[in-house]
Amino acid sequence: MTYRARPEDGIVWITGASSGIGRAVALEMVRRGFRVAVSARRSEELVALAGEAPEGRILPAPCDVTNADAVLQTVEHIEREHGPVTLAFLNAGTYKPVSIEPFVLKDWQTMFDVNIDGVLTGLNAVLPRFLARGKGQLAINASVAGYGPLPRAAVYGATKAALIHMAGSLQFDCTPKNITVQVVCPGFVETPLTAKNDHPMPFIIPVDDAARRICHGFAEGGFEIAFPRRMKWLLKAINLLPWPAYFWLVGKGTAGSR
């Protein structure tokens, strides 16, 4: 069994913690006894979040995850001031349904910048530290949307599929080094990110529920933390179908929402 973070070992670091899942996971980890460094661009939201926890349990560490130097400096600062990062939850992400008409290149590129580069900058900052210490826990927030193609999700789904693949490959490379790698694959969760959806969101769950499931998964240490189970298995099963059947079924299931 590889390393599992314990409160007495150091700090949990969460990116994208100014709202939604990252914010709720920060509070849940505090409830479980951890001190948590929280990053995002909106520092005022991070300060407000810190105010919701006992003094010194949530440590604002604002940065833009697309800026590799800023992320490196942020992690250096966290470790210098507060102690070693033991668990990194690379959660920052962005989502916008895309259309092909008009094709807005900026929308497509922004999702790759935040969802992919924003994870690479985190890996660049924490992996050398985990390797030097011979232990660490790393969790990447992907999505069940990464399991297979969905309408209007050409970029978002592609970034999340890439993260699932990346985490799986890292699992091979990191396990011998006593670094636990996990991929988080939520279905629909009530957050500002999904509030902009105007289509039905089957099996959607409250953000606090999602946070409890994620933190339970951190403690368990299994590779995939995916929920709700109905959504996970439905999509996994559909993705076993041959392409013509897949396109027919997903097309039929999403026809009303396109």
Ligand SMILES: NC(=O)c1ccc[n+]([C@@H]2O[C@H](COP(=O)([O-])OP(=O)(O)OC[C@H]3O[C@@H](n4cnc5c(N)ncnc54)[C@H](OP(=O)(O)O)[C@@H]3O)[C@@H](O)[C@H]2O)c1
């Ligand atoms: N909600 C869902 O149903 C759902 C389902 C599956 C997966 N996910 C994934 O869960 C993660 C969190 O999403 P959420 O639903 O909690 O959405 P959210 O409430 O919109 O949170 C997104 C977070 O990412 C941060 N962020 C965005 N761009 C950033 C940047 N350049 N640098 C630093 N931080 C940045 C935002 O903070 P700032 O704006 O302050 O920078 C915010 O804290 C995402 O990776 C998302 O893809 C969500």
